[in-house]
Amino acid sequence: MSGLPPYATVGQKAWYYGFRVICGLIFFFLIAPIAVIIPLSFNAEDFFTFTPEMLSLSPEGYSMKHYEDFFTNSEWQQALWNSVRIAPMATILSVSFGTLAAIGLSQPHVPFRRAIMAILISPMIVPLIISAAGMYFFYSRVGLQGTYWGVVLAHAALGIPFVIITVTATLVGFDRSLTRASANLGADPVTTFFKVQMPLILPGVISGGLFAFITSFDEVVVVLFVGSAGQKTLPWQMFTGLREQISPTILAVATILVTLSILLLATIEILRRRSEKLRGMSPG
Numbered sequence: 001m002s003g004l005p006p007y008a009t010v011g012q013k014a015w016y017y018g019f020r021v022i023c024g025l026i027f028f029f030l031i032a033p034i035a036v037i038i039p040l041s042f043n044a045e046d047f048f049t050f051t052p053e054m055l056s057l058s059p060e061g062y063s064m065k066h067y068e069d070f071f072t073n074s075e076w077q078q079a080l081w082n083s084v085r086i087a088p089m090a091t092i093l094s095v096s097f098g099t100l101a102a103i104g105l106s107q108p109h110v111p112f113r114r115a116i117m118a119i120l121i122s123p124m125i126v127p128l129i130i131s132a133a134g135m136y137f138f139y140s141r142v143g144l145q146g147t148y149w150g151v152v153l154a155h156a157a158l159g160i161p162f163v164i165i166t167v168t169a170t171l172v173g174f175d176r177s178l179t180r181a182s183a184n185l186g187a188d189p190v191t192t193f194f195k196v197q198m199p200l201i202l203p204g205v206i207s208g209g210l211f212a213f214i215t216s217f218d219e220v221v222v223v224l225f226v227g228s229a230g231q232k233t234l235p236w237q238m239f240t241g242l243r244e245q246i247s248p249t250i251l252a253v254a255t256i257l258v259t260l261s262i263l264l265l266a267t268i269e270i271l272r273r274r275s276e277k278l279r280g281m282s283p284g
Helices: 010-040 064-070 076-105 111-120 127-144 150-169 178-186 189-218 221-228 234-245 249-278
Strands: none
Touching: 010 249, 064 076, 064 249, 076 111, 076 150, 076 178, 076 189, 111 150, 111 249, 150 189, 150 221, 178 189, 189 221, 189 234, 189 249, 221 234, 234 249
């Protein structure tokens, strides 16, 4: 019933249950700050704390007014529109460049593959404030600082490493005899890519694209350096709200973003399992 064999020692039982307690505490430590935000977003008052009415579960303590403010306030809607304009385009660029880079680096004859891979995924390792400062000085020299395409390219640079990692992981189990067979049948490289490779690595490509989208949609540090008032995104507006006016609407926006992230992560998990089934790594 417990998953332990009947001959388990006292130490093994202690570790078995202790490990689960530790995992539960870590899970609570990670989830508790997020779980608190969700009920607070329905607060009928303009407070960031639970009111007596909320604690007593009285209907008068709960309201949708912060969500109504988000959907009717022009500043919030403009920030949402900017995020919707920037994130998809940055995702398209990340997926395009990241997929091509992953396929190229998966070839055994490419020299200095490890060094090139380390450089391409460095935006994940280098502190974000350093990357943002570097992008600011570079984009200001080439005339992209404060422009729409400057923010898009900056977010694409942050998303490319996620695409490279997920697509590379998908290519680990890829049967290269399929591409050789396609070439022997007379297909050119472009046809082979779209007809043979892409259907098999598509789950990894989509997973990387979703990670890139989340990165762009939630990013605030780089857009503060590279963007301007015309590119004020949703996270930027939330940062401004916390610093200047302490608007409880931030809680409603945070709840919406958490829900969106959960849906995207669930999609990624479904795609990961599908990818494993396609490569024969898990039972069908």
